[in-house]
Amino acid sequence: MLEVRNLVFSYPDQESPWNFHFTVEPGQCIAIHGASGSGKSTLMNLLAGFLEPQSGDILWQDESLRQQAPWQRPFTSVFQEHNLFEHLNVETNIGLGIHPGLKLTPENQQAIEQGLDSVGLEGFGKRLPGDLSGGQRQRVALLRALLRKKPILLLDEPLTGLDSEARDLLRQLLLDEKARGTLIVLASHDKEDRQLLADSVHRL
Numbered sequence: 001m002l003e004v005r006n007l008v009f010s011y012p013d014q015e016s017p018w019n020f021h022f023t024v025e026p027g028q029c030i031a032i033h034g035a036s037g038s039g040k041s042t043l044m045n046l047l048a049g050f051l052e053p054q055s056g057d058i059l060w061q062d063e064s065l066r067q068q069a070p071w072q073r074p075f076t077s078v079f080q081e082h083n084l085f086e087h088l089n090v091e092t093n094i095g096l097g098i099h100p101g102l103k104l105t106p107e108n109q110q111a112i113e114q115g116l117d118s119v120g121l122e123g124f125g126k127r128l129p130g131d132l133s134g135g136q137r138q139r140v141a142l143l144r145a146l147l148r149k150k151p152i153l154l155l156d157e158p159l160t161g162l163d164s165e166a167r168d169l170l171r172q173l174l175l176d177e178k179a180r181g182t183l184i185v186l187a188s189h190d191k192e193d194r195q196l197l198a199d200s201v202h203r204l
């Protein structure tokens, strides 16, 4: 279980701090719902370890993550910026997610190829991110996150701006991922995404 226990955080000069508190089981999706500026991305950054809370704790399988660096935590994330390396092709960007030293096995290579097919990007492996559309970059970032095989996916508006075909494809991919036991924390403005994917909603 993922337990976010009274996680208190405020930016300097902020009047009232956030206090995030919820639990989620493996294989379930919690949607983080709130107006623009309500703190969804802030919560994602606290979970991922990019921001330090003032108090409270994050527990995964009863173990505190507070002292763990971002790379040690059980999360993989797709944030709005996508963070693709512009000078490296799609395959290499995804490969770096699987193995930071790019020591990829033939099985890894095959998973990348099959993964590109599954997100509708067959044959795009050798392209540079600059030669992709926004929606295609988004799919590469999501595939990279999925292939890292971490137990928890942090998704900040992962399907925004995609056409309906790509959206349906990725929604199904996320449902499959849940069925495999992956826990998903999803920040989304989209009501349909929340209805389709989420088992619970945390309102900010």
Ligand SMILES: Nc1ncnc2c1ncn2[C@@H]1O[C@H](COP(=O)(O)OP(=O)(O)OP(=O)(O)O)[C@@H](O)[C@H]1O
Residues within 6 Å of the ligand: 011, 012, 034, 035, 036, 037, 038, 039, 040, 041, 042, 043
């Ligand atoms: N580094 C920062 N320093 C001070 N205030 C910040 C900082 N980053 C974000 N904020 C403020 O914190 C609030 C929450 O921001 P956050 O990005 O978490 O909201 P959000 O719910 O993800 O919004 P959106 O839906 O528009 O992406 C906003 O009022 C924002 O201006």
